Amino acid sequence: EPEVTQTPSHQVTQMGQEVILRCVPISNHLYFYWYRQILGQKVEFLVSFYNNEISEKSEIFDDQFSVERPDGSNFTLKIRSTKLEDSAMYFCASSRDGSYNEQFFGPGTRLTVL
Amino acid sequence: QKEVEQDPGPLSVPEGAIVSLNCTYSNSAFQYFMWYRQYSRKGPELLMYTYSSGNKEDGRFTAQVDKSSKYISLFIRDSQPSDSATYLCAMSANSGGSNYKLTFGKGTLLTVNP
Numbered sequence: 001e002p003e004v005t006q007t008p009s010h011q012v013t014q015m016g017q018e019v020i021l022r023c024v025p026i027s028n029h030l031y032f033y034w035y036r037q038i039l040g041q042k043v044e045f046l047v048s049f050y051n052n053e054i055s056e057k058s059e060i061f062d063d064q065f066s067v068e069r070p071d072g073s074n075f076t077l078k079i080r081s082t083k084l085e086d087s088a089m090y091f092c093a094s095s096r097d098g099s100y101n102e103q104f105f106g107p108g109t110r111l112t113v114l
Numbered sequence: 115q116k117e118v119e120q121d122p123g124p125l126s127v128p129e130g131a132i133v134s135l136n137c138t139y140s141n142s143a144f145q146y147f148m149w150y151r152q153y154s155r156k157g158p159e160l161l162m163y164t165y166s167s168g169n170k171e172d173g174r175f176t177a178q179v180d181k182s183s184k185y186i187s188l189f190i191r192d193s194q195p196s197d198s199a200t201y202l203c204a205m206s207a208n209s210g211g212s213n214y215k216l217t218f219g220k221g222t223l224l225t226v227n228p
Contacts, residue, residue, distance in 0.1 A: 006157075031214065033215070035216070041220070042218050042219070042220050045216060045217070048214065048215055056215055058215075091157050091158070093216075095214065102163050103148075103214075103216060105158045105159070105160075106157050107156055107157045108155075108156070
């Protein structure tokens with residue numbers, strides 16, 4: 001069964017460093033998302049991406065964040081200068097099209113900012 | 115008022131019990147309703163997906179949506195220890211474009227005791 005994959009599973013970084021989180025969505029899906037979950041809190045929407053551009057972004061997704069689909073399979077989230085409060089689980093999700101909104105999530109990347 | 119409210123539990127039941135999980139919401143634009151299961155430190159796994167009001171059944175799981183009351187439920191029949199997880203409700207509006215961000219509840223931690 002196709003699934004969303006994410007790498008790395010755990011990333012430890014120093015405050016102020018740049019990190020790139022990688023995702024491979026399900027191959028025939030066209031809509032891509034990033035969410036994050038701070039420990040003990042809700043899963044929160046960060047950004048949606050369709051047709052090689054951002055469709056919507058949340059207040060959390062400020063200028064420190066960017067997304068890219070560098071090739072036909074990968075979808076990345078970059079945080080330019082990490083802060084302590086960026087420590088969270090980051091989930092990538094994808095959905096097939098806009099008619100059905102069944103979003104399938106990857107296993108997540110745990111980001112720890114020291 | 116929070117957009118999506120979900121009792122975090124914890125909820126502990128004996129094996130074989132019927133489990134009822136619920137969420138309320140305030141945004142009348144929500145039309146797509148989902149239930150996800152999340153094991154500790156893993157990604158959310160899509161369990162049930164419903165559009166608008168009504169019931170949907172899949173094996174031991176039944177999802178109900180009552181849009182007039184802004185209330186959704188997930189019932190688990192003949193609960194098993196393997197059902198022990200956090201259950202997240204999620205919902206989205208049809209904004210007419212490619213914006214289908216999910217808004218999550220905080221999740222209910224369920225333990226099914228053998």
